[in-house]
Amino acid sequence: MRPPSVARGLLRALLPAGVRDEAVDELDELYALRVARDGRIRARLWYWRQALWFPVRMRASVLASGSLDVDGRPMQAGKHRAALFPWLADVRYSGRALRRSPGFAAIAVLTLALGIGANTAIFSVVRSVLLRPLPFPEADRLLELWESRLDRGWTETSFARANFWDVRDRARTFESIGGFEYNTFNLTGGEQAERVSAGAVSADFFRALRVAPVLGRTFAPGEDAAGAETRLAILSHALWSRRFSSDPAMLGRSVTLDGESYVVIGVLPRGDSWLSEADVYVPMVRRANLDRGSFELIVIGRLRDGVTQEAAQADLDRIARELASEYPDDRGMGIVTRSTERWVANDAVRRAIWVLMGAVSLLLLIACVNLANLLLARATGRTRERALRTALGASPGRLVRLYLTESMLLGALGATAGLGLAALLIRLLRQFQPGDIPRLAEVSLDASVLAFTVFVALVTGVVTGIVPALRTPYRFLASALRESERSVAGNRRLNRLRGVLVASEVALSLMLLVGAGLLIRSFSRVLDADRGFATENRLIAEIPIPGSYNGERAALLIREYVSGLEAHPQVISAGGVSMRPLSGVGTGMGYGAPDRPPPEDGGVPWASWRLITPTYLETMGVPLVAGRNFTEQDSLSRPWRVVISQRLAESLWPGEQAVGRVMTLWQGQSNLAAEVIGVAADMRDWNLAGPPSLAVYLCCGAGMSPVQIVLHTRGRPQAAVPAMRDVLRALDPNLPLYNIRTFEELVGGSLASRRFTMLLLGALACVALVLAMAGVYGVLSWSVSRRKAEIGMRIALGASRGSVLGLIVAQGMRPVVAGLLLGLAAALAVSRVLSSLLFEVAPADALTYATVGLALALAAALSCYLPARHATRLDVVAALREE
Amino acid sequence: MTREALGEFEHQVLLGVLRQGGRSYSAPIVMELEAATGRSVSPAAVFVALRRLEQRGYVRSTKREARVGEGGRGRRTFELTPSGRSKLKESRRTFEKLWSGTDLLGDRP
Secondary structure, eight states, rough: OOOOOHHHHHHHHHOOHHHHHHHHHHHHHHHHHHHHHHHHHHHHHHHHHHHHHHHHHHHHHHHHHHHHTTTSOOOOOOOOOOOOOHHHHHHHHHHHHHHHHHHHHHHHHHHHHHHHHHHHHHHHHHHIIIIISSTTTTTTGGGEEEEEEGGTTTTEOEEEEHHHHHHHHHHHSSSEEEEEEEEEEEEEESSOOOEEEEEEOOHHHHHHTOOOSEEEEOOOOTSSTTTOOOOOEOOOHHHHHHSSSTTTGGGGGGEEEEEEEEEEEEEEEEEETGGGOOOOOOOOOOOOOOSSSSEEEEEEEETTTTTTTTHHHHHHHHHHHHHHHHHHGGGEEEEEEEEEEGGSSSHHHHHHHHHHHHHHHHHHHHHHHHHHHHEEEEEEEEHHHHHHHHHOOOHHHHHHHHHHHHHHHHHHHHHHHHHHHHHHHHHHHHHHOOTTTTTTTGGOOOOHHHHHHHHHHHHHHHHHHHHHHHHHTTTHHHHHHHHHHHHHOHHHHHHHHHHHHHHHHHHHHHHHHHHHHHHHHHHHHHHHSSSOOOOOOOEEOOOOOOTTTTTHHHHHHHHHHHHHHHSTTTEEEEEEEOOOOOOOOOEEEEEEEEEOOTTTOOOOEEEEEEEETTHHHHHHHHEEEEEEEOOTTSSSSSEEEEEHHHHHHHHHHTTSSSSSSEEEEEEETTTEEEEEEEEOOOOOOOOSSSSOOOEEEEEEEEEEOOOOEEEEEESOOOGGGHHHHHHHHOOTHHHHHHEEEHHHHHHHHHHHHHHHHHHHHHHHHHHHHHHHHHHHHHHHHHHHHHHHHHHHHHHHHTHHOOOOOOOOHHHHHHHHHHHHHHHHHHHHHHHGGGGGOOSSSOOOOOOHHHHHHHHHHHHHHHHHHHHHHHHHHHHHHHHHHHH | OOOOOOOOOHHHHHHHOOOOOSSEOOOOOOOOHHHHHHSOOOOOHHHHHHHHHHHHSSSEEEEEEOTSSSSSSSOOOEOOOOHHHHHHHHHHHHHHHHHOOTTTOOOOO
């Protein structure tokens, strides 16, 4: 009866050679006895357990008793451990050596902890934001589909409804194609009416994602067909647990959305980015004669097994050509596919995270260089010890191992401390809520992050230890044994090596400082940029108009609400707008003018449009530059009248009067002619770190009304919130007021991720600076302490203290200057990766480079001055006598 | 020769050797102990305990070369030493003294 061979092999591998045969024989015999007693399966299980446990238990017992060798024989004290764990002696030796110099050990471990901790923290972000796959099975087969109209300059636009259904019907390379349209509902029937976000999805949507509901089912094929029973709803996990306390009996019950009853047929699993975007999903119904002119659907497709993205693209190109020839509205149509990677993080966030990852890698590199330098200094101090060991028969390999063990031990200690630091940093990150970094709540120190840390620690140990470890003298043993340690300090090659290390440290930290400097300059540029609108004492809130309101009633409500607010003593003015400033979402249109030739490249320029009440611009503090504002008599449609932003006016009629001219709205689509009645000053209400918006303002009316209410208040804007609620309650007690923000909060929110990147990179750069300066200081002060006699001699021979000071500072600054030049060149070369994060600052911004370079040079000079001053205050007599 | 007391497990292992006729190797001792205690016994623990007992002089071991027809590539056999025998006697006497005259468990008539 043979024991399991894998387990037996494992056992042999794990046991020390001295006891291997005996122990394996014994376990084999016990195995045979156990098969007879307990049966084969239980015996095999038992053997496996022993295979893992026996070696551990044996080593542990031997260590604990401390007096047996691998053969179980009594041994001379101290030898057994070396026999069982050959490297243990080195670890113990290194541990003792480190304990003897606690200052060095503390600095080394702290340095590494900073480097490794920062890396671990940022890597855990990289892992959960960028590396962890989407939570959908075979997510690599999922693609985003977008329409394009290259003739109008649209490279990527949402799908028109009719086109979506046609593509779904005609595509051959996709297993399923699903559409999603964003919507909102008023959810009533509980204690409080609530605005919920909703997705109208085609029946294939969840099939394409392959999302399995935790309760019930998803939409069945045909439930999106015209005439089907479509009052069905699927709840998101978040809404189900928040609003319905995770009640499984919700299945089959009804919920009231916008006053209509929907039957709950399913509950989705706990959501990730994509699924948690909507609280509730309803079927998107296919109707006849759908629109091909407005682009609203997000479309995803799951490729058939084995289909490449290129094949799918060819298939989609064919469909686009067919549609373009069949429908006039689809002229110029194209379909593009995009990877679904960016569902988790958009390109800007991805780039920012990679920049941070690069920054922490630089920091770790600096920490390694710093430590290598320290270890080198230590190793030099131990030259005689090495020579002695070699003379006594230690092989070069043995010595390398000994010194590598020391750096590995430091790496391990640093990693342990770094993990603690990383946990702290992650907690800080979460608290900081840096804007739009997704999945931040999921960031944690999981197994793969731990593996990363262990890997980093190993690499660190080898990298920092290898240089000093290899510097063992073999050839000139006798002279090394004779030489005093001090004269070793004069070794030129060694000094050059240390200079190179200092220079590279300075160069690396300069790169980080330049990066941080550029971001800081950009940030202050963003803050200083003319926003165009006022933020003091301004407030914005949103009124969700339910579907039960028709257009007329909604318009009346908004008009009454705005005038009610304006009558309130706390309010200076109030206005309404259809697009929330700085929200990152909005509406756009192609534009042109009949008296302007269309652009030569055939593209249509694009402007954002918003519906406003006549009081909006005034409430925002935006002055009119020319013409007049809307009045109560103006209305949305015929005759079409618009107020446009100054930049838009300039783009159409540069240097000319715009008021009174005619422009074309929705150029390339409905081509409406509109009279320009006024020109408003520019504002950056789309993105603070971008050019001012090209904006077309349309007057509300004709059943169209804005739902974002802006308020300019007397005194603190928050104080006006109760008044806002009171006025609304008087008009309709069922309407909630939500998303209330001061303008300061809007601005702060839109800058959050920029500020976060800046602060983090700034903090990293500061740490890097401190490390580099510690390196400069350490090397120089070590060198001064070894050159006491020489310096003493110089002073004794009449050198002035000033000239000694100059000599030493100059010596210290030489590698610094080299590092500065190197760092400036390197920063110039790589700062381009930052360009997407910059605003009105060039990656090669001279001022930043000069400031940073100067600051670093000053800091380095100070780091050199301290040891130099120490040298000038030498007790000359004592220094000379020492030699 | 140390005079310190035997640990409980070492005591059991030593008794296991005795019950095997004063001369045995570790596999039968493991089985013997399992039968006596009704619990699973770790072979590694017995392995280590035997070597520790040897170090303290209560058993001595010999390593036989492997022979044809006999399992193992050189089984180590442990044998009670006189010192081990007297240690067992001594601890038995101690325990009997301590037990005599007590009826704590209520199992005396």
